[in-house]
Each structure stands twice: as structure tokens, then as C-alpha cells.
Amino acid sequence: MFRFTTKTGFSLLELMAVVAVVGLVALIMVPRLSGSDDSSEVAACHVYKGHIEIQAELWRTNTGSWPAANLAAIGADTNYFPEGLPTCPVDGSAYTIDPATGLVVGHTH
Numbered sequence: 110m111f112r113f114t115t116k117t118g119f120s121l122l123e124l125m126a127v128v129a130v131v132g133l134v135a136l137i138m139v140p141r142l143s144g145s146d147d148s149s150e151v152a153a154c155h156v157y158k159g160h161i162e163i164q165a166e167l168w169r170t171n172t173g174s175w176p177a178a179n180l181a182a183i184g185a186d187t188n189y190f191p192e193g194l195p196t197c198p199v200d201g202s203a204y205t206i207d208p209a210t211g212l213v214v215g216h217t218h
């Protein structure tokens with residue numbers, strides 16, 4: 110049995126309380142989602158590393174050898190990097206590879 114037989118739905122006061130709580134939660138959550146720390150840069154660095162290593166592998170498949178350690182030729186080739194060679198979003202440094210393995214050196218952020 111309903112105890113509040115005269116009441117239907119939410120009162121204005123209850124709705125305002127809910128809106129206030131939702132607003133408070135949003136205020137707490139938004140700064141965390143917008144990433145004021147550098148974890149998104151670290152994630153981007155890892156994506157760039159993986160992309161460079163894939164393109165280096167492709168370069169080796171096409172040319173028979175790994176690209177130069179400083180990635181000069183492959184970085185300038187728009188077939189491999191149409192938007193140019195990326196730099197590390199964490200520290201702004203250029204990527205280099207180990208010419209023996211084709212793997213990016215460092216960037217263990």
C-alpha cells in the first residue's frame with residue numbers, strides 16, 4: 110500500500126536536491142576526466158612508439174633494411190608518416206630506433 114496517496118512524482122524540492130547532487134558529482138568528476146595529469150601524454154607516447162615500430166617494420170619489408178636510427182629518411186617519407194614524424198608528447202624529444210631491432214629506444218615513461 111502507498112503511504113503517500115496524495116503525492117505523485119517528485120516535488121520541486123526533491124528535484125532541486127537531485128540536480129544539486131548531480132552537479133556536485135560532475136564538478137568532482139570533470140577535472141579527473143579532462144586529464145590534468147600527464148597520463149594521457151604517456152599513453153600517446155606509447156601509441157607513437159607502436160606506430161613508429163610498425164612503420165619501421167614496413168620500411169624493412171619494402172627496402173630490406175631497418176631505417177636509420179634517427180629515422181631521417183623514413184620520417185621525411187610521407188608514404189610512412191603523412192603528417193611527419195611525431196615527437197614525444199611527454200618530453201618533446203625526437204624518437205630514435207635501435208637499427209638492429211627496429212624498436213624505439215627509451216621512452217619508458
Ligand SMILES: [Zn+2]
Pocket residue numbers: 154197198199200216217218
Ligand atoms: Zn616518450
